[in-house]
């Protein structure tokens with residue numbers, strides 16, 4: 111019987127999703143399960159790795175059940191994941207030794223300060239492409255080794271394994287047989303040398319991380335192994351793997367140098383394909399591996415914004431001034447402007463291009479007339495302003511003048527935000543028909559490896575546009591608004 115589908119496992123920051131795609135790249139079935147966000151202290155964020163695995167598996171089974179898909183209908187599984195989030199587990203029992211330390215967690219800021227004081231900034235930038243920050247996995251691994259009793263000793267004896275979420279899922283899908291990560295995920299650890307394509311000895315030594323806990327780094331599109339038989343009743347090939355932002359770049363078909371996408375989820379991540387060149391940023395962007403495919407490595411420039419859609423969840427869950435994320439569009443549209451209000455959602459510091467681990471959130475410009483709608487509108491606008499900060503850096507670093515921005519992710523459903531984004535950038539914003547491009551990218555990577563799709567050319571025919579937003583704002587107004595934002599951001603810096 112011929113295989114009909116590819117199953118993408120999209121393990122995100124707030125939910126585990128599984129999506130089944132057909133040969134046209136259309137969504138045939140999906141399932142999503144939220145899981146617990148654990149905040150042990152201000153600025154600390156953890157996930158339970160077992161809950162991650164269980165929700166991911168449950169969503170995969172549910173997506174299959176909804177369409178009565180048999181495991182034999184599935185040509186391959188592609189995995190895509192929240193990046194940097196760090197898990198250490200016991201190799202013999204498969205039990206995590208601590209909760210996963212999430213990418214947003216700031217607990218290792220002091221380890222990062224120490225690295226900077228020791229003069230590692232240039233070395234780390236040149237060799238890992240990254241800027242020293244608590245965001246990345248390296249200092250999180252060190253924290254677990256140093257702070258969880260008995261773990262360092264076990265690690266040195268070879269009884270502990272480290273993985274980002276991709277590794278953790280593959281380990282569980284294969285019942286402890288396979289310990290791997292792909293190039294795109296490895297490039298987010300701050301311990302991987304993206305030029306030499308190997309774990310970096312000098313950084314490992316400085317952070318005191320034993321190399322034997324690290325996974326083997328592999329291509330993003332290849333047959334890795336099968337799921338173990340009892341899991342779905344039959345083995346299914348696992349054949350694609352990439353960090354979620356790189357996967358979205360692939361899913362948006364940004365295969366050529368200079369092509370850019372921006373994903374609006376919990377955070378906002380803009381990536382530009384730079385081909386086989388690792389471009390170094392002079393403006394606060396990261397150099398990262400886009401993917402390893404056909405025995406080649408391609409690179410990307412990345413602007414990482416830590417808080418985007420999460421600020422809308424904050425309006426809903428903490429301020430309780432909206433009931434649903436989608437309501438933000440209605441309330442924002444009820445006012446002409448923000449009445450001079452700016453919201454800087456630096457809840458977990460600021461990422462690109464500012465890189466300030468000690469920035470914190472702020473609401474500025476309040477006057478007696480400021481109301482709920484202004485705050486909601488200012489929160490949505492902050493997502494667009496942060497994107498503008500990043501795009502400015504990208505244009506300077508690449509020399510490429512952007513005329514179109516391809517967008518995806520949950521918050522792109524918001525038409526007010528998309529129009530404001532186009533207005534403030536003065537570029538066209540294109541929203542595709544399938545905005546689940548993260549999962550789609552993983553499906554493409556998996557499908558290409560098993561011959562479900564023959565070539566990138568074949569999948570390129572699948573992309574179609576849902577709506578194009580065109581700029582409609584005077585330059586003077588654009589400048590005024592953006593200058594106000596820049597002032598507000600400065601006020602939020604170096605606070606904690």
Ligand SMILES: Nc1ncnc2c1ncn2[C@@H]1O[C@H](COP(=O)(O)OP(=O)(O)O)[C@@H](O)[C@H]1O
Pocket residue numbers: 122123124125374375376377418419420421422423435436437438439519520521522523524
């Ligand atoms: N209509 C909307 N307007 C603004 N934000 C939205 C809207 N719908 C969803 N969001 C935001 O998008 C995020 C969810 O997008 P998603 O791509 O699923 O994120 P992730 O993969 O990071 O979990 C949430 O933070 C949510 O607040």
Ligand SMILES: O=P(O)(O)OC[C@H](O)CO
Pocket residue numbers: 121122123124191192193194213353354355375376377
């Ligand atoms: O889970 P998301 O979509 O918020 O993505 C998280 C990023 O991979 C963090 O680098």
